[in-house]
Amino acid sequence: MRHLHIPALALVLLAAAISGLREAHAAPETFNTALPVGRGDFVFREQFLYIKASDDPSPADRTLEVLGSISVLGYGATSDLALFGVLPYLDKELDLTTPGGQRMTRSTNGIGDASLFARYTVFQKDLPGRNFRIAPFLGLKLPTGDDDDRDGFGRLPQPLQLGSGSWDPFGGVVATYQTLDYQVDAQLSYKANTKANGFEFGDEFQFDASLQYRLWPRELGAGVPGFLYGVIETNLLHQAKNKISGTNDPNSGSTKLFLSPGLQYVTKRWILEAIVQLPVVQDLNGMALKDDYSVRAGFRVNF
Amino acid sequence: MNFRTFTQRIQRMAIALSLVLVATSVLAAPATYRLHVDGLACPFCAYGIEKKLNAIEGVELLETNIKEGTVIVTMKDGAALDKATAKKAVKEAGFTLNGFERVAPGDGQRDGAHKQ
Numbered sequence: 092m093r094h095l096h097i098p099a100l101a102l103v104l105l106a107a108a109i110s111g112l113r114e115a116h117a118a119p120e121t122f123n124t125a126l127p128v129g130r131g132d133f134v135f136r137e138q139f140l141y142i143k144a145s146d147d148p149s150p151a152d153r154t155l156e157v158l159g160s161i162s163v164l165g166y167g168a169t170s171d172l173a174l175f176g177v178l179p180y181l182d183k184e185l186d187l188t189t190p191g192g193q194r195m196t197r198s199t200n201g202i203g204d205a206s207l208f209a210r211y212t213v214f215q216k217d218l219p220g221r222n223f224r225i226a227p228f229l230g231l232k233l234p235t236g237d238d239d240d241r242d243g244f245g246r247l248p249q250p251l252q253l254g255s256g257s258w259d260p261f262g263g264v265v266a267t268y269q270t271l272d273y274q275v276d277a278q279l280s281y282k283a284n285t286k287a288n289g290f291e292f293g294d295e296f297q298f299d300a301s302l303q304y305r306l307w308p309r310e311l312g313a314g315v316p317g318f319l320y321g322v323i324e325t326n327l328l329h330q331a332k333n334k335i336s337g338t339n340d341p342n343s344g345s346t347k348l349f350l351s352p353g354l355q356y357v358t359k360r361w362i363l364e365a366i367v368q369l370p371v372v373q374d375l376n377g378m379a380l381k382d383d384y385s386v387r388a389g390f391r392v393n394f
Numbered sequence: 395m396n397f398r399t400f401t402q403r404i405q406r407m408a409i410a411l412s413l414v415l416v417a418t419s420v421l422a423a424p425a426t427y428r429l430h431v432d433g434l435a436c437p438f439c440a441y442g443i444e445k446k447l448n449a450i451e452g453v454e455l456l457e458t459n460i461k462e463g464t465v466i467v468t469m470k471d472g473a474a475l476d477k478a479t480a481k482k483a484v485k486e487a488g489f490t491l492n493g494f495e496r497v498a499p500g501d502g503q504r505d506g507a508h509k510q
Contacts, residue, residue, distance in 0.1 A: 118438075127488025129442035170488040217433030217490035219463045269435045271461065311461040315440045359441035393441045 118267075119276045119301035120353050120366040120387055121324050123175075125212065125224035125267035128167035136163040138364075138389035146381040151187040153380055155251075158182040159203070161389075171212040179203035181236075185251055199247055203236040204254045208261070221270040228280075232259040238288060249290045249333075256287030263297075271311060274303045274320075286334070293331030293344050300325050303355060315359055322353035322366060332376060342377035353387075362391040424454060425469040429480055430493030434463045439489070446483040450475065466497070 118124035120138075128134050142157040159181040166174045182200035189195055208230020216223045236254020240247050249255070263280030278299045284292040307319040325348065332344035353366025365388035373381050431443060440458045443465060447456055452473025457466040469475055477494040484491040 126436075126439065127442070129446060129488055130486040132442055132445065132487075167488075170486050212488075215433075215490075217492075219430070219432055219492070220461075221435055222433035222489075271435050274436070313459050313461070315437050315458050315460045318437055357437050359437045359444070362438060391438075393438060393445075 118274070118303075118355075118362075118391075119278075119299065119324055120322060120355065120364050121326055121349075121351060121368065122276070122278045122280075122297075122299040122301070123210070123228070123265050124276050125210075125226040125265045126269065127170055127212065127224070128165045128173040130167045130170045132167045133394050134163075134165040134391060135394070136165070136389065136391040137161070138163070138387050140385060140387045142385040143383040144380040145383055147187075147378070149378040151189075153185060153187040155186075155380055156184045171215075173210045175206075175208050175210065175230075177206040177208075178235075179205075181253055183251055183253070185248075195244070197242055197244060197247055197251060199237070199240045199242070199251065199253055201237055201240075201253050204232050205235040206230055206232045206261075210265070221268070223266075223268045225264065225266045227262070227264040229262040230260070232257075232261065232282070234258060234287065249288065255284065255290075255292055257285040257291070259284045259292075261295075272305050274301075276301045276303075289336050291334040293333050295331075296329045298327040317356060317358040320355040320357065322351075322355050322364075324351040324353065324366065324368075325349065326351070326368070340377075342379050344376045345379055346372070346374040347382065348372040349382075360393050364389060364391075424471055425474050426497050427467045427469075427475050427480070428493070428495050428497050429465045429467060429484065429491060431463050431465060431484055431489050432492040433489040434458075434460060436460075439487075442487040443484060443489060446487045447480070450479055450483060 118126060138161045140157070140159050140161065143155070145154040147153040159179055161177060161179045164176045168174055180201070181203045182198070184196060184198040186194065186196050208228050210226045210228040212224055212226045214223070214225040234254050234256045236252070238252045238254040238256030240252055259282055261280060261282035263278060265276065265278040268275045280297045282295040284294055301322065301324040303320040303322050305318050306321045308316055327348050329346045330344055332339040332341070334340065348371045349368045350371045351366050351368040353364065355362060355364040365386070368385040368387070370382045370384070375381060434440060434443065437460065440460055444456050444458060447453060447465060447467060452469045452475070453467055454470045455468035458464070467475055467480070480494055481491040
Protein backbone atom coordinates (compact mmCIF):
# COMPACT_ATOMS: atom_id res chain seq x y z
CA MET A 92 0.00 0.00 0.00
CA ARG A 93 2.80 2.33 0.81
CA HIS A 94 4.37 2.24 -2.62
CA LEU A 95 2.03 4.96 -3.87
CA HIS A 96 3.09 7.38 -1.17
CA ILE A 97 6.28 8.37 -2.90
CA PRO A 98 4.93 9.55 -6.26
CA ALA A 99 1.94 11.23 -4.64
CA LEU A 100 4.09 13.11 -2.18
CA ALA A 101 6.63 13.93 -4.84
CA LEU A 102 3.92 15.56 -6.96
CA VAL A 103 2.58 17.50 -4.02
CA LEU A 104 6.06 18.74 -3.24
CA LEU A 105 6.72 19.56 -6.87
CA ALA A 106 3.52 21.58 -7.11
CA ALA A 107 4.45 23.33 -3.89
CA ALA A 108 7.90 24.09 -5.26
CA ILE A 109 6.42 25.58 -8.43
CA SER A 110 4.13 27.73 -6.33
CA GLY A 111 7.20 29.15 -4.68
CA LEU A 112 8.18 30.81 -7.96
CA ARG A 113 5.76 33.58 -7.06
CA GLU A 114 2.72 33.40 -4.88
CA ALA A 115 1.45 30.31 -6.33
CA HIS A 116 -4.40 28.14 -11.46
CA ALA A 117 -7.32 25.75 -15.60
CA ALA A 118 -9.75 22.95 -14.93
CA PRO A 119 -11.17 21.66 -11.65
CA GLU A 120 -9.20 19.06 -9.78
CA THR A 121 -12.03 17.23 -8.05
CA PHE A 122 -14.47 17.06 -10.99
CA ASN A 123 -14.73 17.58 -14.75
CA THR A 124 -14.79 20.69 -16.91
CA ALA A 125 -16.83 21.72 -19.97
CA LEU A 126 -13.70 22.80 -21.86
CA PRO A 127 -13.31 21.05 -25.21
CA VAL A 128 -11.21 18.09 -26.27
CA GLY A 129 -10.29 18.77 -29.90
CA ARG A 130 -11.61 16.44 -32.60
CA GLY A 131 -9.33 13.39 -32.76
CA ASP A 132 -7.28 14.59 -29.77
CA PHE A 133 -6.60 12.83 -26.49
CA VAL A 134 -6.21 14.08 -22.96
CA PHE A 135 -4.73 11.80 -20.33
CA ARG A 136 -5.02 12.54 -16.66
CA GLU A 137 -3.41 10.67 -13.79
CA GLN A 138 -4.39 11.59 -10.28
CA PHE A 139 -2.96 10.08 -7.13
CA LEU A 140 -5.12 10.22 -4.06
CA TYR A 141 -4.91 9.60 -0.36
CA ILE A 142 -8.02 9.51 1.82
CA LYS A 143 -8.11 9.10 5.55
CA ALA A 144 -11.27 8.56 7.58
CA SER A 145 -11.34 7.98 11.30
CA ASP A 146 -13.05 9.59 14.26
CA ASP A 147 -15.13 6.48 14.71
CA PRO A 148 -17.92 6.89 17.26
CA SER A 149 -18.15 3.12 17.68
CA PRO A 150 -16.06 0.97 20.05
CA ALA A 151 -14.31 -0.53 16.98
CA ASP A 152 -12.27 2.67 16.66
CA ARG A 153 -11.99 2.17 12.88
CA THR A 154 -9.46 3.97 10.71
CA LEU A 155 -9.76 3.74 6.94
CA GLU A 156 -6.93 4.71 4.62
CA VAL A 157 -7.24 4.63 0.86
CA LEU A 158 -4.37 5.16 -1.50
CA GLY A 159 -5.07 5.16 -5.16
CA SER A 160 -4.37 6.38 -8.60
CA ILE A 161 -7.11 7.32 -11.02
CA SER A 162 -6.37 7.22 -14.74
CA VAL A 163 -8.62 9.15 -17.08
CA LEU A 164 -8.43 9.10 -20.87
CA GLY A 165 -10.49 11.61 -22.82
CA TYR A 166 -11.02 11.50 -26.59
CA GLY A 167 -12.57 14.15 -28.78
CA ALA A 168 -14.97 12.31 -31.13
CA THR A 169 -15.97 15.75 -32.42
CA SER A 170 -15.24 19.19 -31.06
CA ASP A 171 -18.53 18.94 -29.13
CA LEU A 172 -18.61 15.27 -28.15
CA ALA A 173 -15.94 13.93 -25.84
CA LEU A 174 -15.69 10.34 -24.59
CA PHE A 175 -14.02 9.51 -21.30
CA GLY A 176 -12.80 6.35 -19.62
CA VAL A 177 -11.87 6.27 -15.95
CA LEU A 178 -9.92 3.44 -14.31
CA PRO A 179 -8.96 3.55 -10.64
CA TYR A 180 -6.31 1.51 -8.87
CA LEU A 181 -7.07 1.36 -5.16
CA ASP A 182 -5.33 0.21 -2.03
CA LYS A 183 -7.67 0.13 0.97
CA GLU A 184 -6.74 -0.58 4.55
CA LEU A 185 -9.11 -0.73 7.53
CA ASP A 186 -7.82 -0.90 11.08
CA LEU A 187 -10.29 -1.78 13.79
CA THR A 188 -10.59 -3.20 17.28
CA THR A 189 -12.40 -6.51 17.58
CA PRO A 190 -15.04 -7.13 20.27
CA GLY A 191 -12.29 -9.12 22.02
CA GLY A 192 -10.15 -6.01 22.26
CA GLN A 193 -7.56 -6.98 19.67
CA ARG A 194 -6.46 -4.62 16.95
CA MET A 195 -6.74 -6.02 13.43
CA THR A 196 -6.09 -4.83 9.90
CA ARG A 197 -8.06 -5.77 6.80
CA SER A 198 -6.87 -4.63 3.43
CA THR A 199 -7.11 -5.11 -0.29
CA ASN A 200 -5.72 -3.61 -3.43
CA GLY A 201 -6.25 -3.76 -7.16
CA ILE A 202 -8.27 -2.35 -10.01
CA GLY A 203 -11.49 -0.68 -8.94
CA ASP A 204 -14.68 -0.05 -10.87
CA ALA A 205 -14.14 1.64 -14.22
CA SER A 206 -16.43 4.29 -15.62
CA LEU A 207 -17.28 5.29 -19.16
CA PHE A 208 -19.09 8.48 -20.01
CA ALA A 209 -19.84 10.86 -22.84
CA ARG A 210 -20.01 14.63 -22.59
CA TYR A 211 -21.70 16.82 -25.21
CA THR A 212 -21.43 20.60 -25.47
CA VAL A 213 -24.96 21.98 -25.91
CA PHE A 214 -24.08 25.64 -25.50
CA GLN A 215 -20.89 27.46 -26.49
CA LYS A 216 -20.13 31.15 -26.54
CA ASP A 217 -16.62 32.20 -27.54
CA LEU A 218 -15.47 35.79 -27.15
CA PRO A 219 -12.00 37.34 -27.28
CA GLY A 220 -10.08 36.00 -24.28
CA ARG A 221 -13.05 34.21 -22.75
CA ASN A 222 -15.56 31.44 -23.31
CA PHE A 223 -18.63 29.87 -21.75
CA ARG A 224 -19.80 26.31 -22.20
CA ILE A 225 -22.53 24.02 -20.89
CA ALA A 226 -22.14 20.30 -21.35
CA PRO A 227 -24.35 17.50 -20.04
CA PHE A 228 -22.79 14.09 -19.54
CA LEU A 229 -24.06 10.55 -19.20
CA GLY A 230 -22.17 7.45 -18.20
CA LEU A 231 -22.02 4.04 -16.62
CA LYS A 232 -19.89 2.63 -13.83
CA LEU A 233 -18.83 -0.89 -14.66
CA PRO A 234 -18.23 -3.72 -12.18
CA THR A 235 -14.57 -4.22 -13.08
CA GLY A 236 -13.29 -4.23 -9.49
CA ASP A 237 -13.23 -7.35 -7.33
CA ASP A 238 -16.45 -7.43 -5.28
CA ASP A 239 -15.81 -10.71 -3.46
CA ASP A 240 -12.36 -10.24 -2.00
CA ARG A 241 -11.50 -12.17 1.15
CA ASP A 242 -8.78 -12.23 3.75
CA GLY A 243 -8.00 -14.54 6.69
CA PHE A 244 -11.06 -13.26 8.52
CA GLY A 245 -13.48 -14.00 5.67
CA ARG A 246 -15.19 -11.86 3.06
CA LEU A 247 -14.33 -8.22 3.32
CA PRO A 248 -17.19 -5.89 4.20
CA GLN A 249 -18.79 -4.46 1.04
CA PRO A 250 -17.55 -0.89 1.49
CA LEU A 251 -14.01 -2.21 1.68
CA GLN A 252 -14.30 -4.18 -1.56
CA LEU A 253 -12.57 -2.75 -4.60
CA GLY A 254 -15.75 -2.93 -6.67
CA SER A 255 -19.46 -2.82 -5.98
CA GLY A 256 -20.33 -5.55 -8.48
CA SER A 257 -23.09 -3.34 -9.80
CA TRP A 258 -23.74 -1.46 -13.04
CA ASP A 259 -24.48 2.08 -12.01
CA PRO A 260 -25.68 4.79 -14.41
CA PHE A 261 -24.83 8.40 -13.72
CA GLY A 262 -25.32 11.73 -15.38
CA GLY A 263 -25.19 15.45 -14.88
CA VAL A 264 -24.27 18.76 -16.36
CA VAL A 265 -21.09 20.82 -16.13
CA ALA A 266 -20.66 24.50 -16.99
CA THR A 267 -17.43 26.44 -17.45
CA TYR A 268 -16.75 30.16 -17.73
CA GLN A 269 -13.13 30.85 -18.57
CA THR A 270 -11.24 34.08 -18.99
CA LEU A 271 -7.54 34.81 -19.25
CA ASP A 272 -7.50 35.73 -15.56
CA TYR A 273 -9.75 33.16 -13.98
CA GLN A 274 -12.04 30.20 -14.56
CA VAL A 275 -15.24 29.09 -12.86
CA ASP A 276 -16.66 25.58 -13.19
CA ALA A 277 -19.81 24.12 -11.68
CA GLN A 278 -21.23 20.64 -11.92
CA LEU A 279 -24.42 18.85 -10.85
CA SER A 280 -24.44 15.09 -10.97
CA TYR A 281 -26.49 12.09 -9.88
CA LYS A 282 -25.48 8.45 -9.65
CA ALA A 283 -28.10 5.73 -9.31
CA ASN A 284 -26.43 2.83 -7.57
CA THR A 285 -27.89 -0.59 -8.21
CA LYS A 286 -27.87 -3.84 -6.27
CA ALA A 287 -25.24 -6.53 -6.40
CA ASN A 288 -24.46 -9.32 -3.94
CA GLY A 289 -27.53 -8.36 -1.90
CA PHE A 290 -26.01 -4.95 -1.24
CA GLU A 291 -26.97 -1.60 -2.72
CA PHE A 292 -25.03 1.57 -2.10
CA GLY A 293 -27.19 4.63 -1.59
CA ASP A 294 -27.72 6.89 -4.60
CA GLU A 295 -25.36 9.87 -4.78
CA PHE A 296 -26.16 13.50 -5.51
CA GLN A 297 -23.27 15.90 -5.91
CA PHE A 298 -22.77 19.61 -6.53
CA ASP A 299 -19.27 20.86 -7.24
CA ALA A 300 -17.88 24.30 -7.87
CA SER A 301 -14.37 25.53 -8.61
CA LEU A 302 -12.61 28.85 -8.97
CA GLN A 303 -9.16 28.97 -10.53
CA TYR A 304 -7.36 32.31 -10.46
CA ARG A 305 -4.18 33.09 -12.35
CA LEU A 306 -1.47 34.00 -9.88
CA TRP A 307 1.50 33.94 -12.23
CA PRO A 308 2.39 35.53 -14.52
CA ARG A 309 0.65 38.60 -13.15
CA GLU A 310 0.88 40.37 -16.51
CA LEU A 311 0.58 38.54 -19.79
CA GLY A 312 3.13 39.20 -22.49
CA ALA A 313 3.48 37.75 -25.94
CA GLY A 314 3.49 34.03 -26.60
CA VAL A 315 1.97 31.32 -24.42
CA PRO A 316 3.53 31.32 -20.95
CA GLY A 317 2.74 28.67 -18.36
CA PHE A 318 -0.04 29.72 -15.98
CA LEU A 319 0.08 29.11 -12.26
CA TYR A 320 -3.43 29.05 -10.80
CA GLY A 321 -4.59 29.16 -7.22
CA VAL A 322 -7.58 26.85 -6.89
CA ILE A 323 -10.46 26.77 -4.45
CA GLU A 324 -13.13 24.11 -4.83
CA THR A 325 -16.18 22.97 -2.94
CA ASN A 326 -18.02 19.67 -3.13
CA LEU A 327 -21.42 18.97 -1.65
CA LEU A 328 -22.13 15.25 -1.57
CA HIS A 329 -25.32 13.62 -0.40
CA GLN A 330 -25.51 9.86 -0.31
CA ALA A 331 -28.64 7.95 0.62
CA LYS A 332 -28.47 5.02 2.99
CA ASN A 333 -27.09 1.73 1.76
CA LYS A 334 -29.44 -1.23 1.58
CA ILE A 335 -28.50 -4.66 2.80
CA SER A 336 -30.91 -7.32 1.52
CA GLY A 337 -33.43 -4.55 0.90
CA THR A 338 -33.15 -3.00 4.35
CA ASN A 339 -31.64 0.42 5.02
CA ASP A 340 -28.33 0.34 6.86
CA PRO A 341 -28.70 2.87 9.70
CA ASN A 342 -24.94 3.36 9.84
CA SER A 343 -24.64 4.66 6.31
CA GLY A 344 -25.64 7.62 4.19
CA SER A 345 -24.43 11.14 4.73
CA THR A 346 -24.31 14.74 3.62
CA LYS A 347 -20.81 16.17 3.38
CA LEU A 348 -19.40 19.50 2.33
CA PHE A 349 -15.73 19.78 1.40
CA LEU A 350 -13.65 22.89 0.88
CA SER A 351 -10.47 22.35 -1.07
CA PRO A 352 -7.53 24.67 -1.67
CA GLY A 353 -5.08 23.70 -4.38
CA LEU A 354 -2.56 24.69 -7.00
CA GLN A 355 -2.33 24.07 -10.71
CA TYR A 356 0.46 24.78 -13.18
CA VAL A 357 -0.76 24.79 -16.78
CA THR A 358 1.35 24.69 -19.93
CA LYS A 359 0.41 23.94 -23.52
CA ARG A 360 1.23 20.24 -23.26
CA TRP A 361 0.80 19.37 -19.59
CA ILE A 362 -0.74 20.33 -16.28
CA LEU A 363 0.59 19.64 -12.81
CA GLU A 364 -1.87 19.89 -9.93
CA ALA A 365 -2.43 19.23 -6.26
CA ILE A 366 -5.34 19.82 -3.90
CA VAL A 367 -6.34 19.03 -0.33
CA GLN A 368 -10.00 18.25 0.39
CA LEU A 369 -11.07 19.28 3.85
CA PRO A 370 -14.46 18.33 5.28
CA VAL A 371 -16.35 21.38 6.50
CA VAL A 372 -19.70 19.76 7.27
CA GLN A 373 -20.33 16.07 7.85
CA ASP A 374 -23.83 14.97 8.68
CA LEU A 375 -23.48 11.26 9.16
CA ASN A 376 -25.93 8.59 10.11
CA GLY A 377 -25.35 6.20 12.95
CA MET A 378 -21.81 4.96 13.34
CA ALA A 379 -20.54 6.02 9.90
CA LEU A 380 -16.90 7.04 9.67
CA LYS A 381 -15.97 10.69 9.36
CA ASP A 382 -13.57 11.83 6.65
CA ASP A 383 -10.42 13.45 8.01
CA TYR A 384 -9.05 14.79 4.75
CA SER A 385 -7.95 13.70 1.32
CA VAL A 386 -5.08 14.74 -0.90
CA ARG A 387 -5.12 14.59 -4.70
CA ALA A 388 -2.13 15.28 -6.89
CA GLY A 389 -1.40 14.46 -10.46
CA PHE A 390 -0.85 15.54 -14.01
CA ARG A 391 -2.60 15.84 -17.38
CA VAL A 392 -1.12 15.55 -20.83
CA ASN A 393 -2.45 16.74 -24.18
CA PHE A 394 -1.68 14.56 -27.16
CA MET B 395 23.57 57.09 -79.61
CA ASN B 396 25.14 59.92 -77.68
CA PHE B 397 26.55 59.64 -74.20
CA ARG B 398 23.51 61.27 -72.55
CA THR B 399 21.07 58.85 -74.17
CA PHE B 400 23.29 55.98 -73.15
CA THR B 401 23.33 57.03 -69.48
CA GLN B 402 19.54 57.54 -69.51
CA ARG B 403 19.08 53.97 -70.80
CA ILE B 404 21.41 52.63 -68.16
CA GLN B 405 19.47 54.50 -65.47
CA ARG B 406 16.11 53.13 -66.73
CA MET B 407 17.49 49.59 -66.86
CA ALA B 408 18.83 49.93 -63.32
CA ILE B 409 15.46 51.14 -62.04
CA ALA B 410 13.62 48.35 -63.86
CA LEU B 411 16.03 45.77 -62.47
CA SER B 412 15.55 47.12 -58.96
CA LEU B 413 11.79 46.90 -59.31
CA VAL B 414 12.03 43.31 -60.53
CA LEU B 415 14.29 42.40 -57.62
CA VAL B 416 11.97 43.99 -55.07
CA ALA B 417 8.90 42.35 -56.61
CA THR B 418 10.66 38.99 -56.70
CA SER B 419 11.68 39.18 -53.06
CA VAL B 420 8.14 40.10 -52.00
CA LEU B 421 6.63 37.33 -54.07
CA ALA B 422 9.18 34.83 -52.72
CA ALA B 423 8.40 35.67 -49.05
CA PRO B 424 6.26 33.00 -47.46
CA ALA B 425 2.58 33.86 -47.01
CA THR B 426 1.76 34.88 -43.44
CA TYR B 427 -1.69 35.12 -41.87
CA ARG B 428 -3.08 36.44 -38.60
CA LEU B 429 -5.95 34.42 -37.13
CA HIS B 430 -8.12 35.90 -34.39
CA VAL B 431 -9.40 33.08 -32.22
CA ASP B 432 -12.30 33.66 -29.86
CA GLY B 433 -12.45 31.59 -26.72
CA LEU B 434 -8.72 31.10 -26.38
CA ALA B 435 -8.05 31.69 -22.70
CA CYS B 436 -5.56 29.15 -21.39
CA PRO B 437 -2.30 27.53 -22.48
CA PHE B 438 -3.77 24.00 -22.56
CA CYS B 439 -6.33 25.18 -25.13
CA ALA B 440 -3.64 26.81 -27.26
CA TYR B 441 -2.05 23.43 -27.87
CA GLY B 442 -5.24 22.03 -29.42
CA ILE B 443 -5.51 24.96 -31.81
CA GLU B 444 -1.86 24.75 -32.80
CA LYS B 445 -2.15 20.99 -33.35
CA LYS B 446 -5.07 21.44 -35.74
CA LEU B 447 -3.43 24.30 -37.62
CA ASN B 448 -0.18 22.41 -37.86
CA ALA B 449 -1.98 19.54 -39.55
CA ILE B 450 -2.78 21.83 -42.50
CA GLU B 451 -0.51 21.11 -45.42
CA GLY B 452 2.03 23.84 -46.03
CA VAL B 453 2.14 25.33 -42.52
CA GLU B 454 5.70 26.21 -41.57
CA LEU B 455 5.50 28.22 -38.35
CA LEU B 456 2.89 29.04 -35.72
CA GLU B 457 3.12 31.90 -33.25
CA THR B 458 0.33 32.06 -30.69
CA ASN B 459 -0.24 35.14 -28.58
CA ILE B 460 -2.67 34.17 -25.87
CA LYS B 461 -3.11 37.72 -24.59
CA GLU B 462 -4.16 38.98 -28.03
CA GLY B 463 -6.01 35.78 -28.90
CA THR B 464 -4.13 35.53 -32.17
CA VAL B 465 -2.17 32.90 -34.06
CA ILE B 466 0.29 34.00 -36.75
CA VAL B 467 0.55 31.27 -39.38
CA THR B 468 3.56 31.33 -41.68
CA MET B 469 3.32 29.07 -44.70
CA LYS B 470 6.07 27.28 -46.57
CA ASP B 471 7.26 28.87 -49.80
CA GLY B 472 4.57 28.70 -52.41
CA ALA B 473 1.88 27.53 -49.97
CA ALA B 474 -1.24 29.51 -49.08
CA LEU B 475 -3.95 29.31 -46.44
CA ASP B 476 -7.60 30.07 -47.04
CA LYS B 477 -10.11 31.25 -44.47
CA ALA B 478 -12.39 28.22 -44.76
CA THR B 479 -9.52 25.83 -43.96
CA ALA B 480 -8.39 27.94 -41.01
CA LYS B 481 -11.95 28.20 -39.71
CA LYS B 482 -12.42 24.42 -39.89
CA ALA B 483 -9.18 23.78 -38.01
CA VAL B 484 -10.07 26.21 -35.23
CA LYS B 485 -13.59 24.77 -35.02
CA GLU B 486 -12.24 21.23 -34.72
CA ALA B 487 -10.11 22.38 -31.81
CA GLY B 488 -13.32 23.57 -30.13
CA PHE B 489 -12.97 27.32 -30.69
CA THR B 490 -14.22 30.06 -33.02
CA LEU B 491 -12.35 31.90 -35.78
CA ASN B 492 -13.29 35.57 -35.55
CA GLY B 493 -10.80 37.12 -37.96
CA PHE B 494 -8.50 36.11 -40.81
CA GLU B 495 -6.07 38.43 -42.54
CA ARG B 496 -2.92 38.17 -44.58
CA VAL B 497 -0.10 40.14 -43.05
CA ALA B 498 3.12 41.52 -44.44
CA PRO B 499 6.21 39.35 -43.87
CA GLY B 500 7.73 39.97 -40.45
CA ASP B 501 4.56 41.57 -39.10
CA GLY B 502 3.88 38.65 -36.80
CA GLN B 503 4.96 38.28 -33.19
CA ARG B 504 8.20 36.47 -32.77
CA ASP B 505 7.85 35.52 -29.11
CA GLY B 506 6.38 32.13 -28.61
CA ALA B 507 7.16 30.99 -32.12
CA HIS B 508 6.36 27.33 -32.52
CA LYS B 509 8.41 25.70 -35.24
CA GLN B 510 6.54 22.80 -36.74
